[in-house]
Amino acid sequence: MDIDGRKLKILEAIIRDYIETGDPVGSRTISKKYDLGVSSATIRNEMADLEELGLIVQPHTSAGRIPSDKGYRLYVDGMMQRTHIEPEIEEIILKMIKDRVNRIDTLVEETAKLIAMLTNCATIASTPSITQVRIKHLQLVPIDEHSVACVIVTDTNSVKNHIIPTPKAIDFNICNALTHILNESIKGSTLSQISLDKIRVSIEEKMKEYGTIAGSVLEAIDKTLHQEDMPDIYIRGANNILDFEEFNNKEKARELFKVLEEKPYLLQVLDHTPPNTITIRIGEENILTPMKDCSVVTTSYSIGEHTIGNIGIIGPTRMDYGQVVSVLEYVSHHITNMLREMNDS
Template identity: 35%
Template structure:
């Protein structure tokens, strides 16, 4: 069931128009506004066919057509032009980053803000992932003798911490010693490397019982991923309220409630991603509360390693071309900034 080029053209026009105006598109609009050289009646016939094929639907008999989820999918896969940002938009983004160039947290947070300023949807940006980051300093601090705080500083300037519990008290001097040891061995390693390394040294050099237990605890933390306090920053939550699709309070509530649960979003962003940018439309999303939304996610890397993600959540009637352009540009931007931080 392939589309003729004219059908493709019409589908594209309908989708673009609907994305802009949020209102069913009529045959007349198409025939008049975009000069295809055919009459409204012809357009109507084509539209009827497109509906039969499942790309369009009608809210009611005497209304124009709106794209179906299948229609959007086809558009995104086959028809969508590759858009690039205007100079003005680029400038806006670049200026935005000039204010937040020091701390990673600020950069990530600012990214979310910037995104939701240039596109009217909600954005989410995940904090650089620690597993592949290199550690440049670690320290163990006793909180109350039995609970020890492990603090790890990465070369990006981010900090990971974890409380380790011990059945026996540990003196502070002992912890200091182990901290020194920790830094001696682990400096410059990523968690992954530390994990591998730990196994090899556990029995050899660190013979003392307490130290060994601490190390084992750290390893356990690595295994359980409990270090990865993957913080996610949101931007433009209020944008949802401007979207006509979500005029219904219940819908908005469902979405905002979803956005409140950080771990749900973490799952969302955590999906497998073969391309740099992927789009999921409507019920393609697994999470129920956002099944009438579309989600665009992009990855950002450092030294070839995936370290974070950017997500944009909006209605299925989303400006896909623009969102893709923004997300693409911004992820490259973050990559550059992070590279700069590391020189």
């Protein structure tokens, strides 16, 4: 789109003012608040051109204009400036991540809460699914004559516990022997890399009399791991959305909150985030109808080259994009760094 510099400055002024106040912006406001070196009449003419280009719209009969989704897109792609994060806020973020990095579920929950507080928007964050992470250690522990507990620790220090029925009593010695063989076969692997047939053969060769038990244990482990495939989703700050005039309409707010209460919808919102990027979807760019009046900013966190979870911010289309992007980039970068350091150590 070929737009001259003056029009871009006027569009930027409209967007900045509307983000700050929530009120339609007129030429007189721009003339008074922004030193553009042109008259109100010239600004009015330029605004008429911007409206014809579909970058701003007139919501009511007033003289004021507000940005369109198309206008916001032009802004975030070429004019948005990231906000500097204050040193005291950086310190709070780093301390929170450092204190909780050993438990990924707690880290994700507290991260969502902190980002919601910093941005005054709703925040959603996903923990890694078991298929996205690598198994660090597995331990079998006898519970009674017909069951054992299977404890799985991943490279994110997430712990999964499963009770497995067994057709034959297994004591501590047998559990330890099975544990050793299983760890030899699966340690450092993702779920998709584990070959149950190969592990079964290995157990049958080394512990022939427990081959039948090994088969049932492996089948139970496979079944329960796949049941755990869907990650946990945390949403914090949802009520922040109600502070924006755009959601004063009760029906509109009710429909949006229905989406925020459904895990599959939230996963759909997060799942379209490429690794190591910030993705911004504005208004009509969102797939879900109740989110057509929202902007959604998402990013990911990873271990090495593997994306293991996502974080997203949901707010009105007039959200402070520079601040939201800065906070998300800072948090995801440091979560990724600390997870890598923890994994390396």
